Amino acid sequence: MGQIVHAKIQKWGNGLALRVAGMMRDIPGFKQDTLVDVEVFDDGFTVRRAKSQGKGFRFPLREADLLEGLTAENAHADELAVIQGGEMGD
Numbered sequence: 001m002g003q004i005v006h007a008k009i010q011k012w013g014n015g016l017a018l019r020v021a022g023m024m025r026d027i028p029g030f031k032q033d034t035l036v037d038v039e040v041f042d043d044g045f046t047v048r049r050a051k052s053q054g055k056g057f058r059f060p061l062r063e064a065d066l067l068e069g070l071t072a073e074n075a076h077a078d079e080l081a082v083i084q085g086g087e088m089g090d
Contacts, residue, residue, distance in 0.1 A: 005024055009016050020030070035050040052058075072078070 037050045039046045
């Protein structure tokens with residue numbers, strides 16, 4: 001079991017932040033720009049180093065997941081605008 005560190009959640013812009021300082025800053029494998037996974041519970045959260053440290057943003061869902069079950073009817077394809085002559089330029 002790890003050690004307990006008391007910290008304070010503070011306002012940061014329009015959100016809240018928990019500063020990683022002191023002994024938390026010295027956790028092996030954690031440095032600036034380290035990607036983390038946050039597991040959320042009703043009474044708090046756990047932060048762990050992400051297994052994949054890939055570059056850039058990772059979407060939580062794949063395109064196939066988002067399009068699953070999509071039909072012309074439930075996508076309201078009947079309400080798409082009809083492009084008129086001259087609207088797309090020359």
